[in-house]
Amino acid sequence: MGIKLSHLLDDRVVMVDISDKDILVRSAIAVGEISLSDTTIEKIKNGDIEKGNVLSTARTAAILGIKKTSEIIPMCHQIPITGVDVNFSFKDNTIIATVEVRSVGRTGVEMEALTGVSIALLTVWDMVKSAEKDDTGNYPHTFIKNINVLKKVKETKTS
Numbered sequence: 001m002g003i004k005l006s007h008l009l010d011d012r013v014v015m016v017d018i019s020d021k022d023i024l025v026r027s028a029i030a031v032g033e034i035s036l037s038d039t040t041i042e043k044i045k046n047g048d049i050e051k052g053n054v055l056s057t058a059r060t061a062a063i064l065g066i067k068k069t070s071e072i073i074p075m076c077h078q079i080p081i082t083g084v085d086v087n088f089s090f091k092d093n094t095i096i097a098t099v100e101v102r103s104v105g106r107t108g109v110e111m112e113a114l115t116g117v118s119i120a121l122l123t124v125w126d127m128v129k130s131a132e133k134d135d136t137g138n139y140p141h142t143f144i145k146n147i148n149v150l151k152k153v154k155e156t157k158t159s
Contacts, residue, residue, distance in 0.1 A: 015075050021106040025155045029100045030113035032147035034121045038093050040131045040141075044124075045090070051127045055095075058123040059086045062099055065119030069112045079105045081112065086120060093141070097121055098150075110149045117147055 036044075044054045051057075063084050070078040083102035088095055099116035101109040121144045125132075132142045 018106040025104050026108050027102045027153045028110040028113040029151045030117045030149050031098045032117040032121050033094045033096050033145050034124050035094050035143040037141040040128050041093055054124055054127040055088045058120040061123040062086045062116040062120035066112045066116040069115045076111050077107050079103050110152050
């Protein structure tokens with residue numbers, strides 16, 4: 001007896017039908033990190049990155065990415081996003097991105113939260129790449145890591 005996969009019908013992939021699922025208030029919090037050189041971290045904190053405000057740009061990019069999640073992940077449903085909160089913190093030579101996404105709908109928002117974190121971190125990298133490159137054009141101090149879902153919640157919808 002094999003495992004029945006929800007996104008396969010016969011030999012083809014399908015989007016799962018969520019029509020019968022209850023409409024609930026849903027939220028997810030995802031987190032991820034980007035490690036940078038100490039010099040780059042200081043430049044970000046001091047507003048000295050030539051492309052502009054790194055964290056404001058990354059915050060905007062995260063929100064845009066969240067809104068486009070169903071367009072870039074093939075089996076992900078379009079869902080109404082009712083709220084987004086994107087925060088950044090510093091720890092040593094690392095920026096930590098935390099993204100919370102809220103929705104009222106029939107399916108969860110963890111993919112949107114993960115997309116938001118990923119896009120935020122990629123945007124940070126793009127904003128600072130000239131500061132992070134070494135003499136060979138490589139990025140020896142730049143790493144995106146530890147992207148995961150911290151929390152997923154679904155609550156009964158109240159009128």
